[in-house]
Amino acid sequence: MISDSNTKKDQLPDLHDWEILGVRIDRFSRIAEITLHFPDEGRNAILRFYEVKKFFLSEMRIQNVILDMLLFDARSESDYFIRSCQLLGINPPDFDQQSGQKVLYIEPSVGVEMACCFSHFEYIEK
Numbered sequence: 728m729i730s731d732s733n734t735k736k737d738q739l740p741d742l743h744d745w746e747i748l749g750v751r752i753d754r755f756s757r758i759a760e761i762t763l764h765f766p767d768e769g770r771n772a773i774l775r776f777y778e779v780k781k782f783f784l785s786e787m788r789i790q791n792v793i794l795d796m797l798l799f800d801a802r803s804e805s806d807y808f809i810r811s812c813q814l815l816g817i818n819p820p821d822f823d824q825q826s827g828q829k830v831l832y833i834e835p836s837v838g839v840e841m842a843c844c845f846s847h848f849e850y851i852e853k
Contacts, residue, residue, distance in 0.1 A: 739774075739798060739848065739850060742774075743794065744821060745764065746792055747761055747792075750762070750787070756777065757778050759779045759845070760774070761774040761841075774850050775851070776831070776847060781815040781816065781839075782842075783841065784839060785840050785841075786835070787838060788838035788839070789837045790837055791838030792835065793835065794834045794835055795834040796832070798829060799831075
């Protein structure tokens with residue numbers, strides 16, 4: 728579903744080589760927000776996760792570049808899914824896909840590795 732030309736819900740573009748500039752967590756409303764920048768084209772975006780159940784972030788540096796971003800809405804045998812579950816403290820066979828939860832994993836080229844368990848997200852390009 729696309730609500731306008733700059734906001735996409737439940738769709739992720741290819742974010743390879745985008746930089747993570749910042750992370751904002753609101754633990755009371757259970758929202759995690761990632762600020763992104765694509766230096767080659769000068770584009771900026773926000774990736775916002777709602778109803779966050781678990782969140783993991785490590786190795787934040789001055790420069791944080793995304794190698795790959797994977798989104799799982801069902802149990803998987805993928806090494807990336809298993810890695811995400813390890814980071815989040817989820818037993819992979821117990822992942823409840825019926826509850827509408829998703830798992831996102833960011834593999835870094837440089838810097839931050841991230842995993843998040845949430846219900847839905849929004850991608851807003853500015």
